[in-house]
Amino acid sequence: MTLTKAELADLLFEKVGLNKREAKDMVEAFFEEIRNTLEQGDSVKLSGFGNFQLRDKPQRPGRNPKTGEEIPITARRVVTFHASQKLKGEVELYYNGTKL
Amino acid sequence: MTKSDLVARLAERFPQLVAKDADFAVKMILDAMSEALVKGDRIEIRGFGSFSLNYRPPRVGRNPKSGDKVDVPEKWVPHFKAGKELRERVDSALQAV
Numbered sequence: 001m002t003l004t005k006a007e008l009a010d011l012l013f014e015k016v017g018l019n020k021r022e023a024k025d026m027v028e029a030f031f032e033e034i035r036n037t038l039e040q041g042d043s044v045k046l047s048g049f050g051n052f053q054l055r056d057k058p059q060r061p062g063r064n065p066k067t068g069e070e071i072p073i074t075a076r077r078v079v080t081f082h083a084s085q086k087l088k089g090e091v092e093l094y095y096n097g098t099k100l
Numbered sequence: 101m102t103k104s105d106l107v108a109r110l111a112e113r114f115p116q117l118v119a120k121d122a123d124f125a126v127k128m129i130l131d132a133m134s135e136a137l138v139k140g141d142r143i144e145i146r147g148f149g150s151f152s153l154n155y156r157p158p159r160v161g162r163n164p165k166s167g168d169k170v171d172v173p174e175k176w177v178p179h180f181k182a183g184k185e186l187r188e189r190v191d192s193a194l195q196a197v
Contacts, residue, residue, distance in 0.1 A: 003136040003143040008129055016124050018117070026114065026125050031148045033109050037101040039189045044101045049130045050178070054190065077194035079187070081151075081180030087134055091153060092175050094138045 005031075038079055050083040103130075137178050147185035154179040 005027045012023035034044050034052065044052040055078050062073040083091075101109075103126060111122040133151065136143050143151040153176040161172040182190070 001136075001139075001141045003132065003141055005145055008132060011128055011132055012125050015128055016121055018121065018125070022114065022117070026110065026122075027129065029110055029113050030106070030126065030129055031145055033101070033106055035148065035186055035189060038186065039193050041193055042101055044106075046103050046106070046130060048103075049134060050180075052180075056194065075194070076191050079149075079180075079182045079190050081178075083178035087137065087178055090134065090138045091178055094140065094176075 041077075046084075048084055048086050050081055050087055053080050053082065054078070055080055140176070145183070147183050149181055149183040149186055151178060151180050153177065 005024075008027045009020070009023040012018045012026055013020055016023070018026060037044050038052060038054060041054060043054060046052075057076050057078060059075045060073050062071050063069065064071055107119075107123045107126050110126065111117070111119045114122060133143055137151060137153060140153055156175050156177055158174040159172050161170050162168065163170055
């Protein structure tokens with residue numbers, strides 16, 4: 001099973017009582033607000049779930065794996081996610097078979 | 101941006117809803133995402149990214165204080181991979197500087 005935007009929208013329709021249109025738009029807006037914030041260079045902290053942070057990576061030497069040719073990997077900004085202690089703990093607990 | 105900032109921004113986007121609905125919606129989305137990972141399910145959000153569990157094999161660690169060996173059992177940890185749109189938008193902000 002994979003959780004997608006469609007299932008999240010269904011959940012908001014059933015549990016929060018938004019209409020179908022609002023539920024779909026709300027899920028879209030939820031992820032868009034996070035993207036916007038990260039795009040502007042700010043981190044996102046969702047307590048109990050985890051933090052999205054930005055890392056600026058300097059240029060480093062790379063190679064074309066096919067040709068072996070050396071090509072620099074340009075400096076870039078990337079998003080990293082750090083799960084909260086709560087989420088990590090719950091996942092570990094699940095693996096031990098003591099499903100919540 | 102914190103969870104409450106996110107709730108406030110969503111409430112602004114949906115003026116027809118009561119503020120409590122945005123609060124509840126954020127809670128429901130995050131709970132559903134946590135529950136999916138706890139069950140070992142993947143999460144795939146097109147244009148944002150995917151979450152899944154990564155395996156960490158058992159290893160022998162050290163107690164940093166005493167130096168004693170400790171067996172660290174295998175475990176699964178949450179992992180996020182940014183999607184194409186998120187990767188490009190975040191990086192374009194840097195490239196534009």
